[in-house]
Amino acid sequence: MNIKRLLLILLLVIFGGLLVWKFAPLALRKPPVPQAAAPGPHVPPGAVLVNINMVGFDPETIDAKVGQPLKLAFFRPNANNCAREVVFPDLGIEKKLPPGETVVVEITPQKTGPLVFECGMKMLKGQLIVR
Numbered sequence: 001m002n003i004k005r006l007l008l009i010l011l012l013v014i015f016g017g018l019l020v021w022k023f024a025p026l027a028l029r030k031p032p033v034p035q036a037a038a039p040g041p042h043v044p045p046g047a048v049l050v051n052i053n054m055v056g057f058d059p060e061t062i063d064a065k066v067g068q069p070l071k072l073a074f075f076r077p078n079a080n081n082c083a084r085e086v087v088f089p090d091l092g093i094e095k096k097l098p099p100g101e102t103v104v105v106e107i108t109p110q111k112t113g114p115l116v117f118e119c120g121m122k123m124l125k126g127q128l129i130v131r
Ligand SMILES: [Cu+2]
Pocket: 082, 083, 119, 120, 121, 122, 123, 124
């Protein structure tokens, strides 16, 4: 056996090994197990769903009417944001928002104009537009 042939065999072995090393995990990988669907919000009839995502409250602006009770169903699907609570400073309302739970806040606006709600650190903000 000459040295060239030996070298060729060596190269083939290395190359083949690399191929196996690179692609075997792909072939062996099991199909991803579907994750249990995250429980969605439980919105009571007539309530307005307010999702809380990484950028804030969604929707950020909600229409409301003076003297008319309004139910807001706050839903924080996960903890990827700082909204551990929602605060209505003008109303003295403060509610914890545990991830995965729907927290219903019922308010009856008493005057027209904007009515702000925000996270406990005043970083995420939303508002009711009361007419
Ligand atoms: Cu915050």
